[in-house]
Amino acid sequence: MTDFNKYTFRLRQIAEVLTTEKTDFAQLSECLKDYKQLLLELSGIDLEHKESRSNLDFSNGMALGTTWAALCVDDIMRTKKFVQGLFEAVRHLKKERDGALHIFYAGTGPFATLILPLLAVSSPEHIRVSLMEINTESYESVQRVFRQLNFTGFIQSTIQADATTYRIPEGEKIDILLSETMQYALHQEQQVPIILNLYRQLDKDVLLIPEKIILELGLYTYQVGLKDDEHRMESKKLAPVFELSKERIESLDDGNYRQTGFLDFPEVTVKLPYETVKKYAHLVIFTDIQVFGNQWITLNNSGLTTPWIIRNTQHLEEDDLISLTYKIDQHPRMVHRLKKAPAEIAGGNSQQPGF
Numbered sequence: 001m002t003d004f005n006k007y008t009f010r011l012r013q014i015a016e017v018l019t020t021e022k023t024d025f026a027q028l029s030e031c032l033k034d035y036k037q038l039l040l041e042l043s044g045i046d047l048e049h050k051e052s053r054s055n056l057d058f059s060n061g062m063a064l065g066t067t068w069a070a071l072c073v074d075d076i077m078r079t080k081k082f083v084q085g086l087f088e089a090v091r092h093l094k095k096e097r098d099g100a101l102h103i104f105y106a107g108t109g110p111f112a113t114l115i116l117p118l119l120a121v122s123s124p125e126h127i128r129v130s131l132m133e134i135n136t137e138s139y140e141s142v143q144r145v146f147r148q149l150n151f152t153g154f155i156q157s158t159i160q161a162d163a164t165t166y167r168i169p170e171g172e173k174i175d176i177l178l179s180e181t182m183q184y185a186l187h188q189e190q191q192v193p194i195i196l197n198l199y200r201q202l203d204k205d206v207l208l209i210p211e212k213i214i215l216e217l218g219l220y221t222y223q224v225g226l227k228d229d230e231h232r233m234e235s236k237k238l239a240p241v242f243e244l245s246k247e248r249i250e251s252l253d254d255g256n257y258r259q260t261g262f263l264d265f266p267e268v269t270v271k272l273p274y275e276t277v278k279k280y281a282h283l284v285i286f287t288d289i290q291v292f293g294n295q296w297i298t299l300n301n302s303g304l305t306t307p308w309i310i311r312n313t314q315h316l317e318e319d320d321l322i323s324l325t326y327k328i329d330q331h332p333r334m335v336h337r338l339k340k341a342p343a344e345i346a347g348g349n350s351q352q353p354g355f
Helices: 003-018 023-042 067-074 077-092 116-120 136-149 193-199 246-251 257-261
Strands: 055-057 062-063 101-107 127-132 156-161 176-178 207-209 214-224 231-245 268-271 282-292 296-299 307-313 320-328 331-339
Touching: 003 077, 003 116, 023 067, 023 077, 023 136, 067 077, 067 136, 077 116, 077 176, 077 207, 077 282, 077 296, 101 193, 101 231, 116 127, 127 136, 136 156, 136 307, 176 193, 193 231, 193 246, 193 320, 207 282, 214 320, 231 246, 231 268, 231 282, 231 320, 307 331
Parallel strands: 101 127, 101 176, 127 156, 176 207
Antiparallel strands: 055 062, 214 231, 214 282, 268 320, 282 296, 282 307, 320 331
């Protein structure tokens, strides 16, 4: 068996496990260990190399260094759900569109991890891909991976560029825009500016993957018990505070952002329910990700959905309000401030402008 056939056979086995609806965590863990080893063999990158560990900083967020991008494959449910979601999206589009589907993958990292299982069971007559990456080492690595797998026939274009400013050639038809360039609570990385830039240039029938990212204000307690295997986790959602989806982008007035590269999203103000708040340890931002269709990544399923603690609750008082807005600048993040409720709404409900 040639190396090409050997690699492709392994990748097809990996695709089968990742797209199985039932989750067997032991099998999935072994599958992803094999997937990571395969990717390292194909790419030849050295995860311990000092330069590979350096992130790239931009005026609107951070792009991961090659090592950290490569290690994303270790996030079991993140990898499984994104691969499953991409398969679902392709099946959905194949029912209504003829010809090859064009997938634009913004931020491939060194492996293009999320798309390779799909290509292993597809053909260039059905799938075309554009691969975009800004990190030079990752950009060169992902091309080696495609050559080793003999997948170059799938490639429509390879692009080394900043996805937050890149201009898509006029008339280019893209069916799926895929980008997973995020951390929990959409903190630091460029997911939001990437999607804002690229989606605005595409036909409205393009599918986004992830389809929707929702940030919600909530309460959280996690305690480790006296025994090693005991813990207590309690959570409660209070209010949605941000959403990244086609519908929200369509409703957003971001003309100033396109001029300046900076943006404060509409502020959301929530009155904190004191009697409930004091039952929990932390005020947090929860992240829920709808990859596509029924494929969701929710609380603690993944590093992407770990709660982001914004403050402890012991110093919160009755009639406290919290105002939150998502901000795009050098460090994209959710920013917040506490304030007291005016007398006319003290004891009332949350004030939640559209976001």
